[in-house]
Amino acid sequence: MTPSAIILIVLGLAAIGYVLGRQRALKTAQREGVKLHSLSGYHGQSVALFIAVPALFLLAAWLFLQPVLIESSVSGRIPQSAIPEGGARSLVMFDVRRIAEGLNQIVAGGDVSENDLADMRADVTDVRARLAEVGVALGSDVSPIVLQTAKEYRATDLTASFVRNIAVLVVALGFGAWALARIRPGLRARNISETFIKALLMGSSLVAILTTVGIVGSLLFESISFFNMYPAKEFFLSTTWNPQFRGGSELGILPLLWGTLYVSFVALALAVPLGLMIAIYLAEYAGSRLRSYAKPAIEVLAGIPTIVYGLFALITVGPFLRDWIAQPLGLGSSSSSVMTAGLVMGIMLIPFISSLSDDIINSVPQAMRDGSYGLGATKSETIKQVILPAALPGIVGAFLLAASRAIGETMIVVMGAGASAQLDLNPFEAMTTITVKIVSQLTGDTEFASPETLVAFALGLTLFVFTLGLNILALYIVRKYREQYE
Amino acid sequence: MTDTSADTVAAAGRPKARSLYQVSARTRKRHASETRFRMMGLAAVIFSIIALLGLMTSILSNGLSSFKQTYVTMEVFLDPAKLDKKGNRSPEDLAKITTFTIQPLIQTALAETMEARGIAVEGVNAKTAVELISKEAPAQLRHFVLANPELIGQSVRFELLASGRIDGYYKGRVTMESAALDRNISPEQLTLADELKAAGLLESRFNWSFFTAPDASDTRPEAAGLGVAILGSAYMMLIVLALALPIGVAASIYLEEFAPQNRWTDLIEVNIANLAAVPSIVFGILGLAIFINFVGLPQSAPIVGGLVLTLMTLPTIIIATRAALKAVPPSIKDAALGIGASKMQAIFHHVLPLAAPGILTGTIIGLAQALGETAPLLLIGMVAFVREYPGAPPEGFFDPASALPVQVYNWTQRGDPAFFERASGAIIVLLVFLVIMNTVAILLRRRFERRW
Numbered sequence: 001m002t003p004s005a006i007i008l009i010v011l012g013l014a015a016i017g018y019v020l021g022r023q024r025a026l027k028t029a030q031r032e033g034v035k036l037h038s039l040s041g042y043h044g045q046s047v048a049l050f051i052a053v054p055a056l057f058l059l060a061a062w063l064f065l066q067p068v069l070i071e072s073s074v075s076g077r078i079p080q081s082a083i084p085e086g087g088a089r090s091l092v093m094f095d096v097r098r099i100a101e102g103l104n105q106i107v108a109g110g111d112v113s114e115n116d117l118a119d120m121r122a123d124v125t126d127v128r129a130r131l132a133e134v135g136v137a138l139g140s141d142v143s144p145i146v147l148q149t150a151k152e153y154r155a156t157d158l159t160a161s162f163v164r165n166i167a168v169l170v171v172a173l174g175f176g177a178w179a180l181a182r183i184r185p186g187l188r189a190r191n192i193s194e195t196f197i198k199a200l201l202m203g204s205s206l207v208a209i210l211t212t213v214g215i216v217g218s219l220l221f222e223s224i225s226f227f228n229m230y231p232a233k234e235f236f237l238s239t240t241w242n243p244q245f246r247g248g249s250e251l252g253i254l255p256l257l258w259g260t261l262y263v264s265f266v267a268l269a270l271a272v273p274l275g276l277m278i279a280i281y282l283a284e285y286a287g288s289r290l291r292s293y294a295k296p297a298i299e300v301l302a303g304i305p306t307i308v309y310g311l312f313a314l315i316t317v318g319p320f321l322r323d324w325i326a327q328p329l330g331l332g333s334s335s336s337s338v339m340t341a342g343l344v345m346g347i348m349l350i351p352f353i354s355s356l357s358d359d360i361i362n363s364v365p366q367a368m369r370d371g372s373y374g375l376g377a378t379k380s381e382t383i384k385q386v387i388l389p390a391a392l393p394g395i396v397g398a399f400l401l402a403a404s405r406a407i408g409e410t411m412i413v414v415m416g417a418g419a420s421a422q423l424d425l426n427p428f429e430a431m432t433t434i435t436v437k438i439v440s441q442l443t444g445d446t447e448f449a450s451p452e453t454l455v456a457f458a459l460g461l462t463l464f465v466f467t468l469g470l471n472i473l474a475l476y477i478v479r480k481y482r483e484q485y486e
Numbered sequence: 487m488t489d490t491s492a493d494t495v496a497a498a499g500r501p502k503a504r505s506l507y508q509v510s511a512r513t514r515k516r517h518a519s520e521t522r523f524r525m526m527g528l529a530a531v532i533f534s535i536i537a538l539l540g541l542m543t544s545i546l547s548n549g550l551s552s553f554k555q556t557y558v559t560m561e562v563f564l565d566p567a568k569l570d571k572k573g574n575r576s577p578e579d580l581a582k583i584t585t586f587t588i589q590p591l592i593q594t595a596l597a598e599t600m601e602a603r604g605i606a607v608e609g610v611n612a613k614t615a616v617e618l619i620s621k622e623a624p625a626q627l628r629h630f631v632l633a634n635p636e637l638i639g640q641s642v643r644f645e646l647l648a649s650g651r652i653d654g655y656y657k658g659r660v661t662m663e664s665a666a667l668d669r670n671i672s673p674e675q676l677t678l679a680d681e682l683k684a685a686g687l688l689e690s691r692f693n694w695s696f697f698t699a700p701d702a703s704d705t706r707p708e709a710a711g712l713g714v715a716i717l718g719s720a721y722m723m724l725i726v727l728a729l730a731l732p733i734g735v736a737a738s739i740y741l742e743e744f745a746p747q748n749r750w751t752d753l754i755e756v757n758i759a760n761l762a763a764v765p766s767i768v769f770g771i772l773g774l775a776i777f778i779n780f781v782g783l784p785q786s787a788p789i790v791g792g793l794v795l796t797l798m799t800l801p802t803i804i805i806a807t808r809a810a811l812k813a814v815p816p817s818i819k820d821a822a823l824g825i826g827a828s829k830m831q832a833i834f835h836h837v838l839p840l841a842a843p844g845i846l847t848g849t850i851i852g853l854a855q856a857l858g859e860t861a862p863l864l865l866i867g868m869v870a871f872v873r874e875y876p877g878a879p880p881e882g883f884f885d886p887a888s889a890l891p892v893q894v895y896n897w898t899q900r901g902d903p904a905f906f907e908r909a910s911g912a913i914i915v916l917l918v919f920l921v922i923m924n925t926v927a928i929l930l931r932r933r934f935e936r937r938w
Contacts, residue, residue: 204736218775281527305858380523408765
């Protein structure tokens with residue numbers, strides 16, 4: 001029985017529980033001739049909740065933990081001799097899992113019974129060809145030990161799944177029966193189900209914390225194992241980035257950091273003045289008609305996915321800059337460059353900055369404007385000498401938020417900035433960023449336990465710390481500033 | 487002394503600033519700077535509009551042509567001597583037909599058709615003529631034969647894909663000059679294509695298969711489509727909707743209505759605010775480390791993508807829902823409480839229905855964001871080359887699939903420029919979806935928004 005079937009069964013049981021609970025409440029009330037404390041529906045609801053929620057939680061936890069536990073118990077049983085020279089236990093386990101999956105499919109196909117499978121031997125049957133028929137292609141022939149382990153894996157998995165199904169159903173029925181049995185006319189069913197729901201609501205709000213814990217945990221855990229293989233000092237201070245998948249790589253973050261900051265600088269140098277001017281114009285000068293068109297248009301711009309900007313950089317801006325500026329001036333011949341990525345990212349950030357600054361400019365009290373006008377200042381003098389200084393902390397906050405987005409932006413730099421890690425001042429030269437390297441180290445078939453792959457987690461951690469710091473600083477500044485005028 | 491100074495001042499100032507109607511140089515300077523500032527603002531607005539237009543024109547001009555595709559229409563004789571040597575039409579034997587068996591059939595058919603129509607171009611023989619037809623065509627034919635074995639032995643009219651270069655020729659990507667330098671196509675072959683077009687054998691029409699076909703290999707851009715990507719994106723959106731909406735709404739109700747003012751609540755709120763600003767690629771790392779490496783979910787599967795996008799969308803939905811709940815006036819809840827409803831009843835029966843349009847709008851906008859998200863999906867393996875359609879849900883959630891934005895990225899990484907056209911076309915499809923979603927959100931807001 002698949003997990004989805006179990007879910008359906010549990011939900012079906014919950015529906016039945018609702019009906020039964022409702023009926024039982026009405027019947028007992030009628031028999032005893034008293035009024036119910038809660039509406040009959042609440043009795044049904046509490047039974048349904050007690051059936052569904054614990055059972056589904058158990059199922060979720062089980063699904064989460066079963067593969068991990070089985071894997072560790074089975075992988076311990078692989079003898080050292082079965083692991084090929086230079087290979088890793090995890091790779092053998094990968095094969096074991098795939099073979100087990102293939103065996104499942106063979107049995108599901110119906111030509112091989114469970115008994116035949118138990119007799120299947122790697123040195124007699126051509127297991128590899130047999131598995132290829134059901135769509136599991138293996139790189140090499142299956143050794144007897146691996147097949148044996150795969151069979152054990154499969155058997156443990158099947159038993160565990162069976163036990164899981166039984167356990168889930170027992171929990172559902174047990175809680176259901178208990179909830180059903182305690183129905184009395186005086187039972188405060190409404191309070192019970194409301195408390196239950198309140199607990200669920202609270203649980204949902206914890207997802208945010210769990211996500212953060214997950215992010216920090218996975219980044220830290222893998223980064224630590226990276227720093228165990230590769231010295232942290234080299235990582236943070238070396239100026240060479242040269243990963244070799246045969247080992248002996250140099251993984252210095254400085255060229256990537258330089259590329260990231262350079263691209264972000266170009267983007268912000270374009271986006272901050274433009275975004276700010278747009279916000280000022282729309283807030284102070286534009287008529288209500290223009291504003292009613294321009295503001296939604298800017299919101300739409302902000303909703304364009306970054307892959308669109310990336311493609312724009314790749315097929316239009318990059319070649320344009322190369323053919324019209326970089327090559328005539330002899331500055332380079334690469335269409336992906338810091339300038340390409342920076343300009344396009346700047347365009348992406350304009351709506352972000354303008355809508356943030358718009359809020360900030362609008363929150364400067366009208367009295368300050370009126371005071372300035374009353375002294376005879378023109379509009380632009382009021383803006384430059386009264387509004388902007390008053391709004392400065394907020395604008396700095398917006399700037400920091402934009403900087404954190406620029407640093408974390410991925411698709412535009414992947415498609416526009418290039419992949420060569422170098423420390424260079426020429427903005428028409430291809431450079432690379434932290435995010436680009438995270439993508440390139442983690443995509444493709446790579447061995448997971450090598451420093452070349454794990455470095456991506458250290459890069460991710462650096463990125464996370466950077467952006468988190470900027471965000472917290474920005475939020476702090478913005479909040480401080482808001483309080484000033486409230 | 488005072489007299490003289492007063493006189494000189496008066497004498498100097500009189501012609502300039504006596505009348506208020508006459509503008510002094512200083513005022514003129516101030517007004518000029520006012521105009522300059524204003525023009526700078528206008529210029530900024532115009533620049534961003536130009537940038538937007540440039541973006542749109544670039545995508546549209548590169549991508550619109552991918553909605554048309556060149557086909558060669560001709561009759562192919564399904565030779566039983568080649569396709570079914572045993573003559574028993576058994577599906578098992580037919581399944582062994584390879585595209586290598588079919589290729590000569592197409593070649594003969596094209597040669598015969600050209601001969602019948604009297605089309606001949608110097609320098610093109612039967613072998614080079616068939617290069618006008620996509621390498622995907624034999625597969626197309628094989629499919630047809632397997633589906634209709636009873637038609638073996640007859641001549642059947644086929645619309646076969648023209649090769650990517652021929653298609654590019656009619657879209658302006660390939661010219662006679664570029665063909666002369668190209669190993670894959672010669673100017674003579676282009677002339678032949680023109681002749682075929684004049685004879686009505688070759689034509690361009692709307693490219694339905696762009697929306698339904700799966701991805702194709704590097705050498706056959708003409709056959710590549712978005713089918714698997716659209717399906718994968720749809721699966722992920724289903725998962726996001728099914729998980730993020732209930733969890734987001736529940737969390738918002740708790741934070742807005744029940745949460746006590748304490749450190750714990752503050753911690754949750756700070757967390758949500760920060761998650762909204764975490765770079766998307768970090769969520770990809772989370773998905774890779776937790777969902778794939780720890781839990782052991784399959785790579786490239788919509789379920790993993792859906793879970794990652796759910797976590798990314800949650801803050802958006804929570805922020806929108808809390809705003810919608812806040813916008814419902816407290817008097818409504820107070821009235822419900824006043825006539826004896828419990829707090830839970832007041833919220834679920836009265837506040838939540840009134841906040842529903844706002845919640846829905848926020849959800850749709852969150853979904854639209856999730857639909858366009860690329861970076862995290864690259865890390866969880868959605869970038870793999872997938873030709874098989876995922877199965878029906880829920881099992882299909884665990885099958886490998888692609889996603890619309892990832893397909894765009896994937897195509898930009900290939901050598902043939904025809905894939906750039908496809909990528910821009912895919913972006914147009916993506917943008918159309920986004921426009922539809924955002925329009926629905928705006929309409930919902932207009933239709934149901936209540937001002938109290």
